[in-house]
Amino acid sequence: MNGNDVSSDQVIAKLLEMGFENSNAMEAVKEAGPSFDDALEYILNGGCRNNQRASSSSRCSTSKVKAPGKRALPSSNPLGQIRQSSILDHFQSSSRPKRSRTDVVPYVSVSRSEKVHDPVDQCVEVLSELPPVDCLDIGSDWQKKANSLLQKHFGYLSLKSFQKEVLAAWFAHKDTLVLAATGSGKSLCFQIPAMLTGKVVVVISPLISLMHDQCLKLAKHGVSACFLGSGQPDSTVENKAMRGMYNIIYVCPETVLRLIKPLQKLAEIRGIALFAIDEVHCVSKWGHDFRPDYRRLSELRKNFSACNLKFLKFDIPLMALTATATIQVREDILRSLSMSKETKVVLTSFFRPNLRFRVQHSRTSPSSYENDFLDLIDMYTGKRGIGEMKQMIISEEVNEVLGSSSNSSMSEADCISENDLDNFEDGNSDRYDEANSFQENGSSASKGRELSVEYLENDLDIFQSVNDWDVSCGEFCGQPLCEDLNTRKETTSEVLDLPSQSEERRRLLQEPLEKGSTIIYVPTRKQTLKIASYLCKCGVKAAAYHAGLPKSRLRQVHKMFHENTLEVVVATIAFGMGIDKLNVRRIIHYGWPQSLEAYYQEAGRAGRDGKLADCILFANLTRAPSLLPSRRSEEQTKQAYKMLSDCFRYGMTSSSCRAKKLVEYFGEDFSYEKCLSCDVCVNGPPEMQNLRKEADVFMQVIAAHDRQSRNRNDSYDDATSTDIRRESYMGRLNLRMIVSKIREQSQQFMATELLWWQGLLRIMEGKGFLREGDDKTHVQLKFPKLTELGLEFLQSEKEKNFYVQPEADMLLSASMPKSFSTFSEWGKGWADPEIRRQRLESFRHNRKPQDFAGKRGKRKSRKQRRRKPSGNSPSLGTVRGRIEARLSKQSIRTRSSNH
Ligand SMILES: Nc1ncnc2c1ncn2[C@@H]1O[C@H](COP(=O)(O)OP(=O)(O)OP(=O)(O)O)[C@@H](O)[C@H]1O
Numbered sequence: 093m094n095g096n097d098v099s100s101d102q103v104i105a106k107l108l109e110m111g112f113e114n115s116n117a118m119e120a121v122k123e124a125g126p127s128f129d130d131a132l133e134y135i136l137n138g139g140c141r142n143n144q145r146a147s148s149s150s151r152c153s154t155s156k157v158k159a160p161g162k163r164a165l166p167s168s169n170p171l172g173q174i175r176q177s178s179i180l181d182h183f184q185s186s187s188r189p190k191r192s193r194t195d196v197v198p199y200v201s202v203s204r205s206e207k208v209h210d211p212v213d214q215c216v217e218v219l220s221e222l223p224p225v226d227c228l229d230i231g232s233d234w235q236k237k238a239n240s241l242l243q244k245h246f247g248y249l250s251l252k253s254f255q256k257e258v259l260a261a262w263f264a265h266k267d268t269l270v271l272a273a274t275g276s277g278k279s280l281c282f283q284i285p286a287m288l289t290g291k292v293v294v295v296i297s298p299l300i301s302l303m304h305d306q307c308l309k310l311a312k313h314g315v316s317a318c319f320l321g322s323g324q325p326d327s328t329v330e331n332k333a334m335r336g337m338y339n340i341i342y343v344c345p346e347t348v349l350r351l352i353k354p355l356q357k358l359a360e361i362r363g364i365a366l367f368a369i370d371e372v373h374c375v376s377k378w379g380h381d382f383r384p385d386y387r388r389l390s391e392l393r394k395n396f397s398a399c400n401l402k403f404l405k406f407d408i409p410l411m412a413l414t415a416t417a418t419i420q421v422r423e424d425i426l427r428s429l430s431m432s433k434e435t436k437v438v439l440t441s442f443f444r445p446n447l448r449f450r451v452q453h454s455r456t457s458p459s460s461y462e463n464d465f466l467d468l469i470d471m472y473t474g475k476r477g478i479g480e481m482k483q484m485i486i487s488e489e490v491n492e493v494l495g496s497s498s499n500s501s502m503s504e505a506d507c508i509s510e511n512d513l514d515n516f517e518d519g520n521s522d523r524y525d526e527a528n529s530f531q532e533n534g535s536s537a538s539k540g541r542e543l544s545v546e547y548l549e550n551d552l553d554i555f556q557s558v559n560d561w562d563v564s565c566g567e568f569c570g571q572p573l574c575e576d577l578n579t580r581k582e583t584t585s586e587v588l589d590l591p592s593q594s595e596e597r598r599r600l601l602q603e604p605l606e607k608g609s610t611i612i613y614v615p616t617r618k619q620t621l622k623i624a625s626y627l628c629k630c631g632v633k634a635a636a637y638h639a640g641l642p643k644s645r646l647r648q649v650h651k652m653f654h655e656n657t658l659e660v661v662v663a664t665i666a667f668g669m670g671i672d673k674l675n676v677r678r679i680i681h682y683g684w685p686q687s688l689e690a691y692y693q694e695a696g697r698a699g700r701d702g703k704l705a706d707c708i709l710f711a712n713l714t715r716a717p718s719l720l721p722s723r724r725s726e727e728q729t730k731q732a733y734k735m736l737s738d739c740f741r742y743g744m745t746s747s748s749c750r751a752k753k754l755v756e757y758f759g760e761d762f763s764y765e766k767c768l769s770c771d772v773c774v775n776g777p778p779e780m781q782n783l784r785k786e787a788d789v790f791m792q793v794i795a796a797h798d799r800q801s802r803n804r805n806d807s808y809d810d811a812t813s814t815d816i817r818r819e820s821y822m823g824r825l826n827l828r829m830i831v832s833k834i835r836e837q838s839q840q841f842m843a844t845e846l847l848w849w850q851g852l853l854r855i856m857e858g859k860g861f862l863r864e865g866d867d868k869t870h871v872q873l874k875f876p877k878l879t880e881l882g883l884e885f886l887q888s889e890k891e892k893n894f895y896v897q898p899e900a901d902m903l904l905s906a907s908m909p910k911s912f913s914t915f916s917e918w919g920k921g922w923a924d925p926e927i928r929r930q931r932l933e934s935f936r937h938n939r940k941p942q943d944f945a946g947k948r949g950k951r952k953s954r955k956q957r958r959r960k961p962s963g964n965s966p967s968l969g970t971v972r973g974r975i976e977a978r979l980s981k982q983s984i985r986t987r988s989s990n991h
């Protein structure tokens with residue numbers, strides 16, 4: 093553009109794009125006419141009355157020479173330096189008489205020649221001659237400045253108290269560890285320093301999608317940012333970033349370690365305000381998303397300390413942030429990152445008062461979709477009738493994604509065979525077996541296709557996406573601020589902070605749940621496709637998201653989700669950390685998460701506008717969850733089991749407030765008695781039961797077995813052979829054996845399910861009466877052993893009662909028709925009139941035609957194919973059917989092993 097023959101509107105637009113304020117641009121055009129050059133000249137010469145942002149450039153550019161440099165900017169891609177200058181100018185208050193040695197934004201202030209340079213070269217040339225910038229001379233009224241920046245750029249009224257605390261620590265050159273709830277506003281803690289000082293903030297983040305999201309948001313709010321790494325499509329961005337062209341640089345840990353030298357140079361010429369390590373729980377092996385490269389970030393402390401870089405007066409502060417770190421993880425973070433001894437730990441409550449947690453039993457297989465997603469489908473399809481649904485006209489764009497999502501199961505034909513789909517039908521059970529064999533063998537390596545990373549979603553899903561996002565644009569220049577930014581502050585208020593009054597909470601909880609978006613998290617990639625396609629068929633605008641899908645599709649889903657074109661995203665962990673969409677009203681976990689950290693992190697995507705949101709966990713409460721295969725050391729496997737076990741216990745509890753359990757898991761003392769909104773608080777805990785007799789009989793069986801083993805070992809007292817040791821191993825009692833012995837001994841417990849005893853086992857373990865008998869970690873006790881305390885309790889005559897609240901599996905078992913683990917028990921059961929009556933009743937109820945036909949239509953599942961084609965063949969839906977299927981499976985296994 094030559095700047096002369098354009099309309100006023102175009103000139104104004106161009107000036108706005110360059111970062112000048114609307115009022116100044118308007119005034120310039122009014123005074124200087126509709127010529128771009130003249131208008132720019134007018135502003136740069138200080139013609140504008142209200143010459144704030146624009147004058148930043150002019151005031152800083154003490155000569156007019158700057159103008160040609162700016163004019164040289166490509167119109168569609170104005171360089172960050174102008175925008176940065178305008179932001180910085182905001183706190184270079186005009187009252188400051190002259191720039192001191194530590195003044196900010198030096199590089200836009202000087203231009204030494206009349207010659208039109210490449211702006212990048214120009215700025216570097218200038219920068220390199222400027223005195224080093226090593227202290228935060230932003231004045232003691234930084235809080236006021238920060239608040240005004242906050243209002244101006246983000247439209248929020250004021251900083252939250254934890255944000256103030258973090259910024260105060262940073263201002264005092266301290267390292268900080270920020271532990272604050274999901275959605276509480278941690279990002280601002282590292283964004284504000286960039287805006288306050290004009291120095292660069294380097295943010296280490298684990299996911300390109302997250303970096304991309306944040307850069308886009310910042311650009312919208314007038315802050316220039318970029319992300320680096322192999323996901324960065326524009327090769328010039330890294331160079332520009334290292335020359336100080338962006339306020340905020342997002343980078344993954346691998347890349348920041350590669351860029352140590354250029355960053356040291358950048359620290360010298362432009363200044364680095366801080367290194368922020370977002371989602372810092374990734375540092376820890378004890379966390380849920382361990383990334384080995386995060387551990388190497390201790391290099392930052394070494395390479396950016398004042399003793400290493402002579403131009404620094406203080407170490408460049410580290411700011412580590414997460415919403416999901418247990419106490420153990422926190423200690424590991426401080427140690428692993430070599431954070432200073434004076435590190436300020438800013439800890440806020442992890443409690444999210446507007447989230448309603450619920451756990452619901454489900455097989456989480458296709459046969460349960462209909463039941464489990466009924467409400468969701470009703471809600472989205474509203475009054476649409478079935479016929480109407482089928483003919484529903486969806487916009488072309490949505491159609492494309494929906495079509496491809498439902499077809500994607502086809503397009504994935506290479507990796508999803510029909511057998512896989514059969515396996516999938518069995519839901520957790522297959523994974524359970526796999527995980528057990530996986531654990532027994534202690535390694536994931538070469539376990540065949542079932543254990544391959546393609547088969548199950550695993551940690552690699554995150555890692556693959558780190559540098560692998562094809563984004564259309566890699567630099568995000570701050571856009572001029574819109575006038576209507578302030579509208580946000582009404583919706584995002586301090587609601588995410590703890591409401592102080594329970595009245596206030598009650599009011600919040602009485603609000604109706606709005607429609608909003610839903611994310612369904614599932615453990616496997618295949619499930620994302622299955623469920624998305626099911627929902628689409630039911631008329632919901634849903635799409636799948638997992639790291640194995642084409643990157644362009646992922647981007648499209650991401651975009652449509654943010655634009656509310658999609659109602660539901662069915663995703664794996666790849667769609668987790670940091671996603672900040674205000675109106676996510678429902679987070680559904682369909683299948684056990686791998687840890688409470690992952691669960692809470694993903695649940696934290698909900699209700700970020702402070703309004704009520706639901707977090708529902710659908711899980712098979714009759715089975716212990718399985719560990720998804722991944723490359724782990726022995727130590728990590730142990731830890732992974734521990735985390736999975738904690739998650740399982742969370743799901744099984746029926747007596748403790750869910751929110752309380754969650755925040756206590758992260759080491760917080762829950763300051764409320766209960767959250768008032770989770771399923772336990774709403775439904776109330778189950779009645780206490782005195783289970784002294786049951787606990788006694790359980791422990792007696794173990795004690796008797798221990799006595800026998802001891803006697804047997806005594807008779808071989810000098811034998812230390814492997815055979816004997818093996819025998820004692822083989823002789824260890826597992827739950828199934830214990831229950832079998834109980835049934836042999838006592839007719840009274842004949843009908844008590846294994847499931848019920850499993851719950852009691854956990855309760856007794858929780859009381860400290862039982863412990864694991866082998867040295868491995870399991871999701872729940874595999875070989876229960878009596879502890880001293882247990883023995884004492886068993887022998888105690890005084891302690892007559894054992895009042896406890898039954899766990900979810902115990903309640904479930906009580907509500908389900910009885911089953912038996914062996915045929916002999918089954919046979920014995922018929923002798924009991926009550927059991928006989930129950931069985932006959934259950935037969936009558938369960939003998940539905942579809943049990944025999946198979947719900948899945950033409951193709952029969954592997955289980956169905958295995959079943960004998962007898963007309964009397966019992967349904968898998970009945971108790972007896974299940975037992976027979978199990979037994980026939982066992983006998984097949986035995987036969988094949990005999991052969
Ligand atoms: N002082 C504030 N006043 C009002 N809203 C704020 C304030 N600070 C941040 N927010 C808003 O809160 C929302 C969540 O912020 P952010 O994404 O930084 O959360 P987070 O703590 O990083 O969460 P997560 O742990 O899930 O990544 C954003 O939409 C942000 O704009």
Ligand SMILES: [Mg+2]
Pocket residue numbers: 278279370670
């Ligand atoms: Mg965040």
